[in-house]
Amino acid sequence: MVERIDQLYNGAVKIIQSDEVFSFSLDAVLLADFTRVGPHYQVVDLCAGNGAVGLFLSRKTRGPITLVEIQQKLADMAQRSVDLNQLTSQVKVENIDLKNAPQTLGDDFADVVTCNPPYFVDHETSIKNPNPYYAIARHEITTNLDEVLTVSAKLLKTNGHLYLVHRPERLDEIILGLQTHRFAPKKMRFVYPKAGREANMVLIEAIKDGRPNGVRILPPLIVYEENNEYTASVKKILFGEEER
Numbered sequence: 001m002v003e004r005i006d007q008l009y010n011g012a013v014k015i016i017q018s019d020e021v022f023s024f025s026l027d028a029v030l031l032a033d034f035t036r037v038g039p040h041y042q043v044v045d046l047c048a049g050n051g052a053v054g055l056f057l058s059r060k061t062r063g064p065i066t067l068v069e070i071q072q073k074l075a076d077m078a079q080r081s082v083d084l085n086q087l088t089s090q091v092k093v094e095n096i097d098l099k100n101a102p103q104t105l106g107d108d109f110a111d112v113v114t115c116n117p118p119y120f121v122d123h124e125t126s127i128k129n130p131n132p133y134y135a136i137a138r139h140e141i142t143t144n145l146d147e148v149l150t151v152s153a154k155l156l157k158t159n160g161h162l163y164l165v166h167r168p169e170r171l172d173e174i175i176l177g178l179q180t181h182r183f184a185p186k187k188m189r190f191v192y193p194k195a196g197r198e199a200n201m202v203l204i205e206a207i208k209d210g211r212p213n214g215v216r217i218l219p220p221l222i223v224y225e226e227n228n229e230y231t232a233s234v235k236k237i238l239f240g241e242e243e244r
Helices: 026-034 052-057 072-084 098-105 132-138 145-155 168-180 232-239
Strands: 004-008 013-017 043-046 065-068 091-094 110-115 156-166 183-194 201-208 221-224
Touching: 013 052, 013 072, 026 052, 026 156, 026 201, 026 232, 043 052, 043 098, 043 145, 052 065, 052 072, 052 110, 065 072, 065 098, 072 091, 091 098, 098 145, 110 145, 145 156, 145 168, 145 183, 156 168, 168 183, 168 201, 221 232
Parallel strands: 043 065, 043 110, 065 091, 110 156, 183 221
Antiparallel strands: 004 013, 156 201, 183 201
C-alpha cells in the first residue's frame, strides 16, 4: 500500500494518507473548523477514518480526543498519524464498531461528538465504489444515520454538542432524527461548490436535551472561485491564510 504524508495548517498537522484505502476530503476540514470545543472538553469523533477531524481538533483543545473507526487499516493509519504528530497523550484511537462506543467509553462520556458519516443510503440498487474502503466510507453499510444519532445521544452529556456534516438532500431526515433522539438543532451552515450552484454539504450543530427552536442559519460558505481556486474563506480554513 502506497502512503504519503499530507500537511495542513502550514505543516502544523501531518496526516498519513493512501488513495488505495482512504484520503480525507474537504468535508473533514470544514467539520473540524465548524466544531466549537472548550480547552478541556472530552471529544469523540465517530466514523473517524484516518483521523483527520480529531487531528485538526487537537489544535483547538487540550482535552482528550477519542477516534472511533471500524476499519482496521484506517484505524492503524490514524494511530500512526497520532504518533507522528506527538499527540499520544491527548488522542486515542479505538478500532471498534461505533455501536459499541458507549459500552467501551461510557454513557454521558463526552462534551462534544463529531461525525462525518456515510452520506448515502445502502440500497440494493446503489452503485458503490468497487474499493470496499471507499464504499464503507460513503454508503451506510456498517452504520447509518439513525445509529450515529443513537450512539451520539448515549455518549454525550446533557447539553453536550453534536456536530455533523452531511448532504442537504437528507436534511428532513436529519432534523427528524435529531429530534427523535432528543437533540435540538442550533446552527446550520450550507456549503456551495461555487457561487450560483446548489449546496452540496450542510454543517449542523445540535445540543442534547437543548431547548427547542432558536435555529441559526450561518452565512454560506463557497468553496471555489470561477477559476477553480479555493475562495479566500476556504484558504483561511485550510492554510490559515487571511481573507483579503
